[in-house]
Amino acid sequence: MERILIIGEFPAPYRSEVFADLARRWEARIYFECQWDEKRTAEWLTRVSVNCEILDNKKSKKMFWNDIKNLEKFNAIIIYNNCFYNSIILEVFCKIKKVPFFVNCDGCNDIEEHNLLKKILKHYLMRGAKGYFAGSQSAVKYFEYYGVEKKRIHLHHFTSLHEDEINKRNLTDIEKTILKQKINMIGNFNVVTVGRHIECKGFDIVLKAAERIGVLIDFYIIGGEASEENRRYQEQHNLKNVHFIDFLNKNSLREYYNAADLFVLMTRGDTWGLVINEAMANGLPIITTDRCVAGVELVENGVNGYIIAVDDTDALVEKIKLLRDNIALRRKIADANIEKMKKNIIDNIAKNHIQVLEDFFEDNK
Template sequence: MAPYRTKQFEEIVKINHFDLSVYYIGRSVKTRDWKVENSKLFKEYHLTGYFKLGNHYLLYKDVKRVVLENDIFLLGGYNSTAMFIFLFYIKKYHKKAIFVMDGISPKKLAESSSIKFLVKSKFIRRMDGYFVNGQVSRKYLIKNFDVNPDMIFNQYLTVDVDRINEIVKGSLNESKIDKINKFVILYSGRLLPRKRVSDLLTAVSISGIKNKIDILIVGSGNELTNIRRLGKELQLNISFIGFIENQDELFEAYGLANCLVLPSENDPWGLVVNEAEAAHLPVIVSDACGCALDLVKSGINGYTYESKNTNELSEKIIQVYNAVENGTNMGAESFKIISKWKFSDSAQSFKNLIEKLGS
């Protein structure tokens, strides 16, 4: 369960009047324990699993019954045996299957010839349609699996753009951190090695303007201790806010920032960029993030840079700092971009996919 997924599905139901049932198979993720209410617009179930392996189970109860009771299926990935069990019955009973993909790092666009690829290929090529996020997913499917481009529809996976805009434009709660009078760079997300938050700290330290910059870090994870230590070594001004369960409070934190940086070395998408743009922020995103191809326009609303290249990241930070200080409204351009990437766009795209399946 995730807040953005719930709102996406609710918009799909409202616009298209579908009878939707969602079956959860994954267990909760410790660093993503969002506060998510059950939806009143679609039905939600947790499938009973047996023989746990990692985040999923090997076998699930009632898959055949679920397939017989429904007509069209959205299968979210291929990393669980449940997806293959579902696909077996879907094809057996001549139902329709749609592959759902939230993105992939541009660094992983090229698949290698391996057993994993063969299994993945067998699964993906049996789909009737594809509901995927952005250019990166589209390129991945066409390049590696020869998927018919006419059956690929943009998922427009996003966040509540209007709600974030409303919160950020309203009164801000500044009690969580010391009053900030400098240029504030925000990192929001899990603190994991692959997120490379240390690159952000290094880039600021060599920028020549580190005394004019405050860093605001929102999130938690096993890299927190290392990041704190590095910040002290580099003598940076950093404010830490842990994981914020309440989404409204999270978006208030965005209102304290002047820019968001997402320095990941491997990120399928990066919904924090959607959030930042809804909050009217310029963004600096590594080229290893799936969203970079769609949501970042170089020199317009921010920049992309080569992942792990702290010198280039430092240069981009300076460029955004100078642009903002000189009155260039890159944040307004961010909002223009994300205003065309809403739940309503997702719902319309899904409607087009369903119509295409029936044609």
């Protein structure tokens, strides 16, 4: 049986599940660069059974360096993000020892690199892989920018969804009403946005839109304790139509998606944005920015949502009102989004990787 070594950034379930599928097919050593945080990592690893090492302790680092010394014992190396220290070190040793390796990229906002030194380093790192896994068209363009031949790029659809997490149909008005009562969603028209309270998520723009629109539309900002700035803005402007919701588990978050009428993500820069996939899978129309890779890849203006400019409060208010006032359009978009997500499931990522690796191993027997 072939042996593979995989290194990723941190053990999020959508990563661990793909790696676990590969480990069921071949003998695998799996490393992660770091934890997100201890509590969340522990919760993640209870959801996905994967034998892995996290490179934040002496024992794991010693094992990692021992594997580097004996890198030839592996038939292939998979480097899931070659922007991190240990991943770069591993790739350099793959080149030195002539061990075959594969590189992954989920997506990319800023493909062009204006820093000459970084550009030279990236050109070096992108050369020589046996294959390149691209989670989006932007990742394909990113690889091509650094001189990768298109025939070596293997496109898959980046996602965190399972088949049973995609709605079979759009909810009826009665079903939505019952769900709203269950979670105490009080508005007649409800907008949901999800993410951490950090500047790049653009919650300040959502708050400004909520102020402009007034009490006729309610906004639910889900993602932990509100930042001091966001809380202060809500209080100073008496935004009774804004509701801050703590982190939610997957099932609870899905209830909010299904009860809501619209999903908004005013991000200033996401290399993907998995919440877009989640919202679409639950039949929500999408408004997001041209700096959200998932939005740019998955949303077609007027068909299943709208792409607007970063920090454009006017456009956000306009599109929210448009969708609020057009029930037929919302229902059409809901059906389109559910249909679009049916093939965007996590199992297909693993199948893509397995097929590529099987072909490689067969060709190199």
